[in-house]
Every structure is written in C-alpha cells, then in structure tokens.
Amino acid sequence: MFGLNKKDTTFLLIVIGLTLFTPILMQPFAEGSGLAQFNGGYPDLMQKVAIFGIFAVGFNILFGLTGYLSFGHAAFLGIGSYSAVWMFKLLTMNVIPGILLAMIVSGLFAAAIGYVSLRRSGIYFSILTLAFAQMCYKMAYSVLTPLTNGETGLQLALDDPRILDKAIEGSSLPVTNIFGLAMNSTYKLEVMNHVFTFSVGFYFCAVIAILAFYVAIRLFRSPFGMMLRAVKSNQHRMNYTGLDPKPYTLAAFVISGMYAGLAGGLLAAMDPLAGADRMLWTASGEVVIMTILGGAGTLMGPVLGAGVIKYLENIFSKINETVLHSWFHWLPDGIEDVVVWVFARFTGEGWHLTLGVTFMLVVTFLPGGLIQGLGHIRDRFKNGKKKRDKYDDPDPDHHPAPTKRVAGE
Amino acid sequence: MSKTDLTRRVSRRGVIKTGAIAGAGLALPTIFTSGARAFTNEPTGGTVTLGFNVPQSGAYADEGADELRAYQLAVEHLNGEGDGGMLNTFSSKVLEGNGILGKKVGFVTGDTQTKSDAARASAKSMIEKDGAVMITGGSSSGVAVAVQGLCQEAGVIFMAGLTHSNDTTGKDKKANGFRHFFNAYMSGAALAPVLAARYGADRKAYHLTADYTWGWTQEESIAAATEALGWETVNKVRTPLGAGDFSSYITPVLQTDADVLILNHYGGDMVNSLTNAVQFGLRDKMVNGKQFEIVVPLFSRLMARGAGENIKGILGSTNWHWSLSDEGSQAFVKSFGTKYGFPPSQAAHTCYVQSLLYADAVARAGSFNPCAVVEALEGFEFDGLGNGPTLYRAEDHQCFKDVLVVRGKENPTSEFDLLEVVEITPAAQVTYPVDHPMFAGGALGDCNAG
Numbered sequence: 001m002f003g004l005n006k007k008d009t010t011f012l013l014i015v016i017g018l019t020l021f022t023p024i025l026m027q028p029f030a031e032g033s034g035l036a037q038f039n040g041g042y043p044d045l046m047q048k049v050a051i052f053g054i055f056a057v058g059f060n061i062l063f064g065l066t067g068y069l070s071f072g073h074a075a076f077l078g079i080g081s082y083s084a085v086w087m088f089k090l091l092t093m094n095v096i097p098g099i100l101l102a103m104i105v106s107g108l109f110a111a112a113i114g115y116v117s118l119r120r121s122g123i124y125f126s127i128l129t130l131a132f133a134q135m136c137y138k139m140a141y142s143v144l145t146p147l148t149n150g151e152t153g154l155q156l157a158l159d160d161p162r163i164l165d166k167a168i169e170g171s172s173l174p175v176t177n178i179f180g181l182a183m184n185s186t187y188k189l190e191v192m193n194h195v196f197t198f199s200v201g202f203y204f205c206a207v208i209a210i211l212a213f214y215v216a217i218r219l220f221r222s223p224f225g226m227m228l229r230a231v232k233s234n235q236h237r238m239n240y241t242g243l244d245p246k247p248y249t250l251a252a253f254v255i256s257g258m259y260a261g262l263a264g265g266l267l268a269a270m271d272p273l274a275g276a277d278r279m280l281w282t283a284s285g286e287v288v289i290m291t292i293l294g295g296a297g298t299l300m301g302p303v304l305g306a307g308v309i310k311y312l313e314n315i316f317s318k319i320n321e322t323v324l325h326s327w328f329h330w331l332p333d334g335i336e337d338v339v340v341w342v343f344a345r346f347t348g349e350g351w352h353l354t355l356g357v358t359f360m361l362v363v364t365f366l367p368g369g370l371i372q373g374l375g376h377i378r379d380r381f382k383n384g385k386k387k388r389d390k391y392d393d394p395d396p397d398h399h400p401a402p403t404k405r406v407a408g409e
Numbered sequence: 410m411s412k413t414d415l416t417r418r419v420s421r422r423g424v425i426k427t428g429a430i431a432g433a434g435l436a437l438p439t440i441f442t443s444g445a446r447a448f449t450n451e452p453t454g455g456t457v458t459l460g461f462n463v464p465q466s467g468a469y470a471d472e473g474a475d476e477l478r479a480y481q482l483a484v485e486h487l488n489g490e491g492d493g494g495m496l497n498t499f500s501s502k503v504l505e506g507n508g509i510l511g512k513k514v515g516f517v518t519g520d521t522q523t524k525s526d527a528a529r530a531s532a533k534s535m536i537e538k539d540g541a542v543m544i545t546g547g548s549s550s551g552v553a554v555a556v557q558g559l560c561q562e563a564g565v566i567f568m569a570g571l572t573h574s575n576d577t578t579g580k581d582k583k584a585n586g587f588r589h590f591f592n593a594y595m596s597g598a599a600l601a602p603v604l605a606a607r608y609g610a611d612r613k614a615y616h617l618t619a620d621y622t623w624g625w626t627q628e629e630s631i632a633a634a635t636e637a638l639g640w641e642t643v644n645k646v647r648t649p650l651g652a653g654d655f656s657s658y659i660t661p662v663l664q665t666d667a668d669v670l671i672l673n674h675y676g677g678d679m680v681n682s683l684t685n686a687v688q689f690g691l692r693d694k695m696v697n698g699k700q701f702e703i704v705v706p707l708f709s710r711l712m713a714r715g716a717g718e719n720i721k722g723i724l725g726s727t728n729w730h731w732s733l734s735d736e737g738s739q740a741f742v743k744s745f746g747t748k749y750g751f752p753p754s755q756a757a758h759t760c761y762v763q764s765l766l767y768a769d770a771v772a773r774a775g776s777f778n779p780c781a782v783v784e785a786l787e788g789f790e791f792d793g794l795g796n797g798p799t800l801y802r803a804e805d806h807q808c809f810k811d812v813l814v815v816r817g818k819e820n821p822t823s824e825f826d827l828l829e830v831v832e833i834t835p836a837a838q839v840t841y842p843v844d845h846p847m848f849a850g851g852a853l854g855d856c857n858a859g
Contacts, residue, residue, distance in 0.1 A: 039538070042534065042537040042538040043537055044530065044533040044534055044537050044538075045534065045538070048530070141620070141649070142620050142647060142649070150551075150620070150621055150622070151525070151551045151620065151621030151622065151650060152525060152550075152551040152554050152555060152576075152581075152621065152622045153525040153526070153551070153555055155554075155555070155558050155581075156558075157851065158851075158852050158854055159852075172561070172584075172854045172855050172857050173558075173561060173562060173854065175562065184562070184563075197537070271529060271533070271559070273525065273526075273529060273555060273558065273559075275524065275525040275526045275555070277524040277525065277526045277527070278526055314530070314534055317519070317520055317531075318517065318518070318519060318534070320518045322481075322518075348465065348518075348520070349465040349466050349520050
C-alpha cells in the first residue's frame with residue numbers, strides 16, 4: 001500500500017494510530033490525582049512533540065543516512081518561523097501559504113549554506129554549519145532588527161496589511177487558522193475524571209507529521225536513500241566507482257533543511273511569534289541530542305527522542321520545590337528538606353541535569369538509542385532469555401521497531 | 410467513463426451525504442469554541458490558579474528568585490496566612506484574606522529563561538495544562554512583551570512584573586496587559602534634572618546599551634531627557650544581552666572625549682559592565698577638566714550587591730526601595746523580612762503589588778472574567794502600596810506614581826543598606842501624554858476573554 005512493502009505499511013498504520021490517539025495516550029492520569037502533574041496531553045506539548053518530531057526526522061535524513069553531522073540546523077527552523085510569521089503579517093492568517101513559504105525559503109538557505117559547507121566533511125563540516133547558524137542568529141538578533149524585531153521576536157500587530165483577510169475587522173488580533181478553522185480551538189472530553197483535550201492545532205501538526213514521516217520512509221527505502229548510505233559507509237569507494245557523492249549530499253542537506261523549515265513554519269502556525277532564540281546553537285544541539293537519544297539512522301528513533309526531550313523540558317521543569325514538599329511532607333522535617341533539596345537539583349530549573357544523566361546512560365548502555373532498548377525488550381518477550389548480540393540481526397537499521405510509547409509523532 | 414459509472418458516482422444520496430458531512434465540518438469551529446465556560450480557564454472548584462512566570466536561569470535569575478518569593482508571600486496574604494502585609498495598608502478594603510472571591514489561591518511556576526520562546530511555552534503550559542487564569546512575572550521587557558501578546562490571544566490577564574521598556578505600555582501595549590513598574594521615560598524625566606544639577610549642564614555622554622527593546626527605549630529616553638538639559642551624546646553602542654565581559658566595549662570609551670558613561674544594562678550585565686568600567690579606571694579619570702562619571706539609569710539593590718564597592722556614589726533611578734518610611738513599605742518589608750530574613754528588592758515589590766492589585770480588581774468586579782478585571786483596573790486610583798497615590802491609567806494600562814532617584818551609599822551599614830534615596834520625583838513630573846512619540850504606534854485593542 002502507498003508504495004510500501006507489507007512490513008512498512010503495518011508500521012505506518014501503527015504510527016498513524018498512535019498519533020491519532022496521542023491526546024488520550026499522553027493523559028494517563030486522572031485529574032486531581034497526585035500523578036496529574038505528569039500528564040502531558042495538553043495542546044502545546046503535543047504540538048511541540050509532533051513539530052520537533054518532524055524536525056528530528058528531517059535531521060536524521062542528513063545525519064542518520066549520510067553521516068554528516070550538521071550543528072546548525074536550528075537556523076532553518078528559525079528561518080522557517082520568520083517566513084511564516086511574515087506571511088501571516090502580509091498575506092493571510094491561513095497557515096498554508098505561511099508553511100509553504102517557510103519550506104521554500106529554508107530550502108533556499110539550505111542550498112546556499114549546504115553548497116559551501118559540504119566542501120568539507122567530518123568536524124569541519126560541523127563547524128561550518130555551526131558558524132553559519134550563529135551568523136543567522138546574530139543577524140536576526142541585532143543587525144536585521146527591522147526584519148526580525150530583534151530580541152523581542154517578530155509578532156503580529158493590529159495594523160498589519162494581511163491583504164487576503166481584509167474582510168475580517170475588529171480590534172483584537174486574529175488567530176492562525178486553516179480555511180476558517182482556528183488552530184487554537186479545542187474540544188475537551190471528560191471521561192471518568194480524565195480530561196482529554198483534542199485540539200485542531202495538534203491534529204493539523206499530526207497530519208503533517210504523518211506525511212513527513214511517510215516521505216521519510218519512502219526516502220529511506222529508495223535508491224536515493226541507498227546512495228546516501230553509501231556516502232556514509234565509504235565515500236572514497238563511491239568516488240572510485242565513478243559516482244559523485246556531492247549532488248546526493250547536497251540534496252539530502254536541502255531536504256533536511258526543508259523539513260526544519262516546515263517544523264519552524266508549524267511552530268509559527270501554532271504560536272505566531274518568531275524569536276531569534278530559536279536559531280541559537282543550543283537549539284541546534286537539541287535536535288542532535290534528540291536524534292542520538294532516540295536512535296540515529298532509524299525511522300522512529302528521532303521522533304521518540306523528540307518526545308522524551310520535550311516531555312522532560314515541559315513536565316520536569318515545572319516540578320518546583322513547593323510541589324516536592326507536598327510529595328514528601330510525610331517524611332520527618334530534617335530528612336524532608338534533604339530529600340527535597342536532592343530532588344530539586346533534578347527538577348524545576350535543574351531538568352537539564354535529568355536530561356544529561358538520561359543522555360549519558362543511553363549513550364553508554366544503548367548506543368543505538370532508546371529504539372535499541374525497545375528492541376531488546378521486544379526480543380525478551382519473543383525469545384525468552386536467549387542471548388542475542390547485534391550480529392544476529394542482519395540489518396537493524398532497516399527494521400526499526402514500532403514502539404508502544406510514541407509521544408504524538 | 411461510462412454513463413452508469415458517472416451516475417453511480419454522483420448519486421442524489423451521495424450528494425446529500427457529502428453536503429451533510431461538509432456542513433458538520435463547517436459547524437465544528439463553533440462547537441469547539443463555544444464551550445460551557447464563559448471565558449478562558451473560568452475557575453469552577455474551590456481554588457483559583459495563578460501562573461508565576463519568572464526567570465530562574467540566565468542573566469536575570471536573581472531578580473526571578475526574589476520575584477518568586479514575593480509571589481509566595483502575596484499568595485499567603487491573600488489566603489489569610491501570615492501577617493497580611495500590605496493588605497492592611499492598601500486603600501481598597503475588599504480583600505478579606507479568604508482567597509479571591511472565596512476561592513483559595515493556588516499557583517504554578519515556570520522558568521522564562523529570559524527568552525521569549527521559552528517564556529511563551531512556559532506561559533502556554535500554565536494556561537493549557539494548569540488552568541491559570543492570570544499570568545504574571547518576567548524580568549525582561551522582551552519576555553514581557555512576548556508573554557503579554559500570548560495572554561491577549563489566550564484570553565487571560567497579564568500582570569507585568571519587572572519590565573522597564575517604554576514599549577510594554579507603548580507600541581506593544583495590549584488590553585489584557587497591565588504594568589505597575591515605572592518605565593524608561595520616567596527614569597529619564599526623574600534622573601536628568603538631578604544629573605544636570607550635580608554634574609553640570611555641559612557634559613558629553615557615552616551610552617552602552619543592552620541590545621533589546623528595553624535597552625533601546627531607555628537609551629532613547631535618557632538621551633532625550635539629558636540633551637534637553639544641554640548634554641551632548643557622543644556615541645551609543647549596543648552590547649549583546651548576557652555578554653559577560655564588557656572590556657572590549659569599555660576601551661573605546663577612553664578614546665573619545667566623553668566625560669559621562671551611561672550604562673543601559675540591568676542585572677548581571679550591569680554588574681559586569683560596571684565592574685569592567687571601574688577596573689579600567691574610568692572613575693578616577695579627568696576629562697575636559699571634569700571628573701568622569703558613571704550613571705546607571707535603572708538601579709536595583711540586587712545589582713548593587715553584585716557590584717559591591719563599585720556602586721558607591723553612582724546615581725540611578727528605582728521604582729521602590731525598602732528603606733522608604735511609609736506605612737505600606739514598612740508593612741511589606743516587615744512580613745518579607747520575617748519570612749525570608751532579608752529585605753525585598755524592587756522586583757519583589759512590584760510583583761507583590763501586582764498580585765494584590767489583580768486580586769483586588771477581581772474582588773471589586775465580582776468576577777474572574779478578564780474583561781471585568783480590565784474594567785476594574787482601568788483608571789483605578791489607590792494608595793498604601795509603597796509608592797504613594799497611584800493611578801492605573803485607562804488609556805495605556807500604565808501606573809503613574811512617584812519615582813525615586815537613588816545613589817550607591819558611601820558607608821553602608823549592612824549588606825542590604827546599599828542605596829540611599831536622593832530625591833523623590835513627584836508623579837506629575839514623570840507623567841506624559843498617551844500620544845507621546847516614544848509611546849506611539851500600537852493600540853490596546855479590545856479585551857479578550859477567550
């Protein structure tokens with residue numbers, strides 16, 4: 001089906017199923033219970049997971065297949081956001097033109113930056129992309145302030161032209177929509193003390209994420225994808241057989257840049273503000289961490305990594321000392337303070353520490369990322385305690401395991 | 410395609426079916442938006458949730474920590490715990506210490522990281538996940554402007570914390586946003602006469618400015634106010650936020666004939682730039698036969714503590730200082746000191762006051778509906794909150810009150826006693842018309858209840 005083999009079709013259908021039920025899967029705890037703190041099924045987080053999933057899937061096309069580690073992908077995310085917001089300001093609040101422009105502009109930038117950076121490989125390539133991204137960031141931050149509104153970020157204003165939306169009058173800011181259906185409209189469903197939020201914005205992101213994911217599968221399985229793998233395994237040998245790897249790597253760079261632009265455009269569509277922080281090197285590093293944490297070179301891994309990181313960022317960072325005290329109030333006073341102090345290092349503003357520890361553990365014990373861990377678990381269930389090593393699996397990259405816990409791909 | 414095929418494809422039943430589905434699709438938005446609630450996050454249970462969105466990391470983390478302390482104190486007082494603080498001195502007496510409208514006040518906190526993106530994400534999760542009905546906080550004007558925009562879209566009230574840029578209630582003002590803190594224009598208007606009186610009317614000023622909305626408007630305001638009194642502006646240099654080391658920006662100052670350095674920096678940035686300037690011997694220099702002077706237009710005690718010795722004798726302006734002797738300030742300093750063991754900063758003060766003002770407005774309006782709250786706050790006149798008689802102007806949602814001109818104390822008696830009040834500039838002197846060019850552009854729009 002859809003030009004996929006049977007196994008991939010099942011995989012895609014599972015992904016679609018999990019995605020559609022994300023608002024339920026990410027809201028496992030009853031409202032008002034002590035664990036409600038850990039519910040992640042609110043629109044902003046679900047949208048972020050889907051959007052950064054797209055970003056990471058795109059990044060993986062470059063990094064996972066060709067092995068070129070770009071340290072400046074956030075630049076395309078930012079460029080996508082700025083393009084989309086300008087479209088909302090000038091043309092219409094309908095998100096489609098904005099997202100299209102975001103992809104085109106970031107694709108152009110990717111072609112230019114890729115053309116220069118891909119003259120080198122390895123660490124030099126990484127440094128070049130990093131330098132370009134920092135240049136974009138600095139320009140957006142100060143030099144190009146008329147275009148980007150500097151540190152405050154580009155925002156909508158009441159007196160924007162919005163040529164196609166002239167009919168809508170009023171003195172409050174319009175919201176982004178798709179043919180009249182507002183992105184921020186939600187439907188809340190209450191079932192047995194659980195509140196499930198279904199939002200238009202999330203399902204819009206989810207549909208695009210599924211499309212992006214489908215394109216990625218096709219790309220992974222195509223002869224083009226095979227060429228990219230060849231670049232990764234041995235570029236010299238490829239040269240000797242008479243193939244020029246450059247057009248392939250440049251194409252991969254532009255495609256992954258456009259994925260980043262799409263993600264940036266979607267971010268702006270969900271929340272029409274584009275800030276320069278989005279292009280900072282830490283944001284570029286984040287997508288690298290997402291991809292490696294989930295499993296570079298696999299289809300599902302980057303999405304899983306994006307989900308885990310965004311969940312940690314949004315949920316763990318909100319567990320402040322007051323919350324911790326309410327959890328541990330049953331402990332004797334002195335011990336309570338010590339326990340709360342220890343936990344507070346890992347939650348609240350210390351969530352980066354939790355992320356760092358998780359990352360270290362994964363890289364040390366599961367070099368293939370979380371997806372490898374899930375593979376181990378699946379094998380346990382299938383084959384009992386029989387020992388297995390990586391040589392048993394003919395090609396793990398080609399058979400990524402579908403996962404139980406997909407956070408809104 | 411044969412005829413039978415075509416008729417099968419567009420049968421009458423099919424058309425009706427499609428029409429019905431399309432109709433249902435078109436009707437969806439109205440089903441989605443018109444819920445049972447009258448406005449965003451209407452509190453239904455016995456508690457009401459407020460969102461405290463402050464920087465817990467980055468250049469303004471110290472301010473953020475102090476703001477959070479103030480918010481927790483305000484929540485205690487609103488819920489009738491503790492000694493009541495400024496509730497006892499507040500001119501409006503509708504708050505009874507039983508929460509807000511009988512609902513217990515709860516709160517959630519978030520980290521803005523002093524980044525617009527992170528701040529909006531944090532505020533969004535407070536609104537969407539935790540059901541916050543009001544967002545407050547922020548130690549950076551860029552963040553305040555971004556979050557204010559978000560609150561306007563989401564239909565909740567935004568009570569700005571420490572934000573000093575003209576834009577917050579100028580070109581970026583929003584109907585759902587309110588600012589109690591003073592702004593850059595007021596700093597200029599209060600500071601310039603004092604500067605001219607002490608340093609003379611023929612000075613040459615060199616500006617170092619934090620490169621974002623607050624820095625720009627403060628630079629503009631101070632330059633305009635001092636130039637009106639005869640000063641000359643030699644140069645204006647923009648520095649990135651959180652630069653850490655400013656020596657490369659200080660050396661060029663020595664090569665000009667400027668005799669005053671104006672540091673439009675705040676928080677950790679100001680501590681670093683001032684330290685660098687003193688290290689380069691600027692304060693011991695004589696230029697044009699005059700003593701070289703440094704001015705820090707926006708001062709705070711936290712910064713003074715960070716800068717240590719270097720702050721002595723330096724002039725600046727501030728929104729509030731704990732040494733003020735009025736009844737409200739005393740009550741606040743007492744309850745803050747009892748709880749935390751040291752006096753509050755101006756950031757803590759403005760955040761505490763904003764929480765009380767919000768609660769009071771809800772109580773007076775008898776509803777949490779943002780539009781009712783906006784109506785209650787607009788044109789509200791009050792007293793007893795530490796700044797003397799104050800007006801919340803209806804046209805731009807800016808508070809008008811006295812501004813303090815302060816100076817780094819030469820002989821501090823304690824580690825908190827670092828600033829002394831030089832002059833209290835009356836509100837009338839810092840009031841400006843709504844259509845002042847520095848605040849032009851932008852419009853409040855209508856209040857949004859979600």
